[in-house]
Amino acid sequence: MTEDDKKTVRLMTCNSVPEAHMIKGRLNNMGIDCFLKNEESTNMLPMFNNMVGGGVQVMVFEKDLDQATEIINKDLGTGEEESE
Numbered sequence: 001m002t003e004d005d006k007k008t009v010r011l012m013t014c015n016s017v018p019e020a021h022m023i024k025g026r027l028n029n030m031g032i033d034c035f036l037k038n039e040e041s042t043n044m045l046p047m048f049n050n051m052v053g054g055g056v057q058v059m060v061f062e063k064d065l066d067q068a069t070e071i072i073n074k075d076l077g078t079g080e081e082e083s084e
Helices: 017-029 039-044 062-076
Strands: 008-014 034-037 056-061
Touching: 008 017, 008 034, 008 062, 017 034, 017 039, 017 056, 017 062, 056 062
Parallel strands: none
Antiparallel strands: 008 056, 034 056
């Protein structure tokens, strides 16, 4: 794994820990490694979730960002579907 392959980026920010775990589980099931950031602070101080950096951040490797985005958009129904 090169240094570029190790770079992580934020895929999305969730307002709740359960939501973030559902997304993490979905990505893991699809073979995409990811981790959660700010999980503890979001759980302990939910009133600050709307502040800058608030919420649980779902982090992925940069090389997986496009695939992860596609999966999440499809699951959430926000992606554009291909027409034949």
